[in-house]
Amino acid sequence: MKKSVSLICILLISLLISSACSSNKATGIKSSNPSGENAEDIKAPAESTDGENMETVISEPDFAVVYDSLEKLMDKAEIIVEGNIMDTSYFDFNTVTYTKAHLKVTKTFNNNVKEGDVITLVEPGGITTKAAIIKYSGASLKFGIKPTEKDKNTKVRFSLMGYQNVKPNDKILIFGLQDYSLNVLPGEKYYVTLGAFQGKFNLNGNNVERFTPKSLKTDKYLSLNKNKLKIEQDIKNMIKSKQKTN
Template identity: 25%
Template sequence: MKQFLSLLVLLTLIGCNSSLENKDIEEVNSSAELIKDYATLKELMKDAVLISNVKVLSQETIVHEGVPFTISEVEIIKNYKGKEKKGKIIKVIETGGIYTPKGKSEEDLDKVEYQINGVSTMENGEEYYLFLEEFVGPQVDGAYIPLGAYQGKFKVNKNKITQETDYENKIKDFTEIDVEEFKNKLKDVNN
């Protein structure tokens, strides 16, 4: 499978209790090693087949072979690289998400948020800049996946851009910056 979500899931589960926006949802953190670790924004720009500013419209979490995957429908606000156009709705798949796991007797257990290396999936209604590749796998057809599992995911937070990643796998030449400055960096992308 091409870059089974760009990481080799070691499935070493570490549970920790926490609240997510006043909800009692346990976080289940799976440690994983990235198959390809991106060090710079230019590397992401080079490898991405699609670079877009998107808004998350809806989400569905599915379970495949015991692992949850979140499939988000996102609308392209602006496209910087690739074949998709402004206004197009595409699917983006990520490992993890909020779901209700099953017990040994197939009974529903308490809802959990499954994360890879402490990184959550995208949030419904939020805006992101995504560096994507085409997804190949049995979970969904015709979808995209962020490069480096989550390294190619940048969230718009007010007028700032933050990388949605853990510290160890953070892009080395990136710090939180203004949206306009980030857009200027994307002007260097060759379509």
């Protein structure tokens, strides 16, 4: 059983990487070919699932754009906001699992959204089922591996490069934009962070921290970790400077 599960995981990763053929302008990562098959939505558990013995599938995508400075993030961002994650849920779209979150804005830097607004944020990665993994990997057709009833209820975490998706009560700073190209929530207005997770920073007390994948060279991808007051002032100064030049 363990060998089959490992095979399924490898197949999924291979599928996501080898079929990548187009660059998504919103996230800055290469996306896989859509299969046209969507799994059922999976509602996030009320309690954190971090403590569960859950298998994790890690994908190593190719980044079309690497945001290695605040200047690059600010140049492409439509919204620059701080806020609190109110709730999360998960859904599958075109063989990829996503996290959907509602973010209550507590501070805005460029006024494209207002303080107190609740916006929808979508991130690649989240929790799906083992049955979905088997389906998306093509293991049923290639190797005759069929999902069982247990597989349909067995949770699996899908992650980009080890990134942990947002969860309720997280305090974050995001550089994002409204997404039109992926259209994973038809008819619904939502935002994505630049470069998948590159435009998201966790607010931990007085510190601002960005996830740094171990597989990316530090000379090309900087953590950009700073003091909260320092990064806020840097953002304000850059906005003022940009306004003067315009």
